[in-house]
Amino acid sequence: MSLENDRLSTEELESKARVLRRHIIEMTTAAGSGHPTSSLSATEVVTAIYFGGFLNYRADEPDWNERDRFIMSKGHAVPALYAAMAEAGYFPVEDLATLRKLGSPLEGHPNVRRLAGIEASTGSLGQGLSVGLGQALGCRVNGLDSRVFVVLGDGEMGEGQVWEAIATAHKYQVGNLTAIIDQNGYQQTGATSDVLDLTPFAPKIESFGWHVQTINGNDMASVVSALETAVGVTDRPTAIVAETQKGFGILPVLEEAGDLNFHGQALSAEVAEKALAHLG
Numbered sequence: 661m662s663l664e665n666d667r668l669s670t671e672e673l674e675s676k677a678r679v680l681r682r683h684i685i686e687m688t689t690a691a692g693s694g695h696p697t698s699s700l701s702a703t704e705v706v707t708a709i710y711f712g713g714f715l716n717y718r719a720d721e722p723d724w725n726e727r728d729r730f731i732m733s734k735g736h737a738v739p740a741l742y743a744a745m746a747e748a749g750y751f752p753v754e755d756l757a758t759l760r761k762l763g764s765p766l767e768g769h770p771n772v773r774r775l776a777g778i779e780a781s782t783g784s785l786g787q788g789l790s791v792g793l794g795q796a797l798g799c800r801v802n803g804l805d806s807r808v809f810v811v812l813g814d815g816e817m818g819e820g821q822v823w824e825a826i827a828t829a830h831k832y833q834v835g836n837l838t839a840i841i842d843q844n845g846y847q848q849t850g851a852t853s854d855v856l857d858l859t860p861f862a863p864k865i866e867s868f869g870w871h872v873q874t875i876n877g878n879d880m881a882s883v884v885s886a887l888e889t890a891v892g893v894t895d896r897p898t899a900i901v902a903e904t905q906k907g908f909g910i911l912p913v914l915e916e917a918g919d920l921n922f923h924g925q926a927l928s929a930e931v932a933e934k935a936l937a938h939l940g
């Protein structure tokens with residue numbers, strides 16, 4: 661399928677990721693709530709998918725039947741997705757300031773009924789891969805050459821439904837489904853290894869018959885190269901275990917604030933200012 665969107669170079673993707681990070685911090689601080697650090701760990705992945713030529717979409721025709729699909733299964737990280745969608749032209753960048761405001765389609769978790777371009781309502785963790793699997797199968801049944809990308813959290817991997825989807829995707833040899841696991845080491849209440857340690861993910865997922873790569877998910881060149889490999893695999897489902905850091909991009913600022921997880925809280929105006937200065 662020919663690609664409708666621009667394919668940015670690795671260097672251009674890195675500067676686009678910086679733009680997305682600034683949006684993430686600004687919109688969550690303006691909202692006074694949200695999940696900036698969960699969004700920041702996944703920023704390279706989201707940026708590369710939307711702007712690296714991997715997702716085929718029409719921002720001015722979100723329901724275009726032949727599009728690829730992107731699902732943010734860890735729905736609380738939707739600021740990263742909204743930032744990408746605004747930059748892609750789905751809606752004006754100024755609308756990002758309405759995040760979590762009453763009446764805004766930019767809800768705290770993605771809502772398929774409220775915003776064109778959102779492919780699945782998520783937020784209750786563990787469901788996005790199943791939805792993506794259904795969409796991937798649906799595309800196949802309808803003869804569409806479309807791929808479905810699903811981003812999951814490492815804490816989210818503790819949900820049993822994820823593993824049902826992994827098993828079922830293998831059963832149907834769903835070659836147009838790519839899962840990216842944002843392994844940032846933390847979940848809501850602390851280190852993922854303390855809550856439920858499922859690492860290493862790669863051999864477990866591989867044992868279900870998937871193609872799996874493990875990469876540094878905050879290194880743009882690695883993310884691009886892994887996505888290139890993943891989209892080239894069409895005979896079975898593919899996973900990318902993206903080893904990331906929660907809050908990547910502003911880690912020294914979070915260290916100074918004394919919380920490297922910083923889960924589910926917006927930065928104060930003062931800390932946000934420092935974070936934006938750090939990003940440059």
Ligand SMILES: Cc1ncc(C[n+]2csc(CCOP(=O)(O)OP(=O)(O)O)c2C)c(N)n1
Nearest residue numbers: 698736783784785813814815816846847848
């Ligand atoms: C089914 C379900 N249980 C609990 C929650 C509450 N919750 C929101 S974010 C979160 C942590 C998720 O951790 P992870 O998947 O690692 O994402 P991260 O924030 O680290 O990117 C939890 C438990 C939820 N949203 N859904």
Ligand SMILES: [Mg+2]
Nearest residue numbers: 814815846847
């Ligand atoms: Mg996590």
